[in-house]
Amino acid sequence: MSPRPDLNSHAARLTALLGLAITSLSCAISQQQEVELGASYATQIDSQLPLIRDTRVVSYITALGNQLAAVTDTRGLTWHFAVVDSKEVNAFAVPGGWVYVNRGLIARAQTMNELAGVLGHEIGHITLRHTVDQMQQSQKVNGGLMALCTLTKVCDSGAGQAAINLGGTALFAKYSRDDEAQADEEGVATLVKARIDPNGIPWMFRILLAERQSNPSAVDAFFATHPLEESRIAATLKQIAVYTPAQLKGLQVDSDAYQAMRRRLNALPPSPTPKPAAK
Numbered sequence: 001m002s003p004r005p006d007l008n009s010h011a012a013r014l015t016a017l018l019g020l021a022i023t024s025l026s027c028a029i030s031q032q033q034e035v036e037l038g039a040s041y042a043t044q045i046d047s048q049l050p051l052i053r054d055t056r057v058v059s060y061i062t063a064l065g066n067q068l069a070a071v072t073d074t075r076g077l078t079w080h081f082a083v084v085d086s087k088e089v090n091a092f093a094v095p096g097g098w099v100y101v102n103r104g105l106i107a108r109a110q111t112m113n114e115l116a117g118v119l120g121h122e123i124g125h126i127t128l129r130h131t132v133d134q135m136q137q138s139q140k141v142n143g144g145l146m147a148l149c150t151l152t153k154v155c156d157s158g159a160g161q162a163a164i165n166l167g168g169t170a171l172f173a174k175y176s177r178d179d180e181a182q183a184d185e186e187g188v189a190t191l192v193k194a195r196i197d198p199n200g201i202p203w204m205f206r207i208l209l210a211e212r213q214s215n216p217s218a219v220d221a222f223f224a225t226h227p228l229e230e231s232r233i234a235a236t237l238k239q240i241a242v243y244t245p246a247q248l249k250g251l252q253v254d255s256d257a258y259q260a261m262r263r264r265l266n267a268l269p270p271s272p273t274p275k276p277a278a279k
């Protein structure tokens, strides 16, 4: 053991340092804090949302997600991917490496690269720290330590109780258009690095925009958290056009494993009906 430093003579300085540390904690969430925060969110989500437990589906989504995260994550996060048993279309990211995609989105993603595009986009929200930045914003607004109000049921308003629903709509505030554009850009780059055709991103946007016309309630949750207009299709096509034909040649569009997983998912019992939000 090393001898204790003479703390008394430095008491004032230590107090000042401690104050500084606390101040900076509230300004910048460290990676460790981000992961701890994400883990507590994920625990709440896992206990409140119905997740697909089928091992083949879970192992597929985990393998695809990890393939993408491996080429873009520079922080060495441990990634977790899960499928929410909901026929609504949605996908969302939790700080620290948790990504959820609804069964209803996979049902609409005709090819592997369309699902990969969504995963790449959500992974981008985490690697670019959009999710954690958003929480810091709400932390400032709410004055709460970690803005866990919506999830821990300690809030007396009904909003806290109803925050997690099948779509996960209220889980996070809406991303800004800038965040969306950055996550799209990150998604395109991630797919190319993972040797997957990035056209899956604009293709999926077209599917979702078409569904907004024909069956808006199914995609409400997605549109509530991810602003999506035609301009995002044009923007991603422009990003893809930056790559040379040689760079895009031979990138994977679909796979037998993806289609087998989709058939498996389709054969599972129908998704549970969403419970009415708690009052």
Ligand SMILES: [Zn+2]
Pocket (backbone or CB within 6 Å): 121, 125, 175, 179, 180, 183, 225, 226
């Ligand atoms: Zn997004």
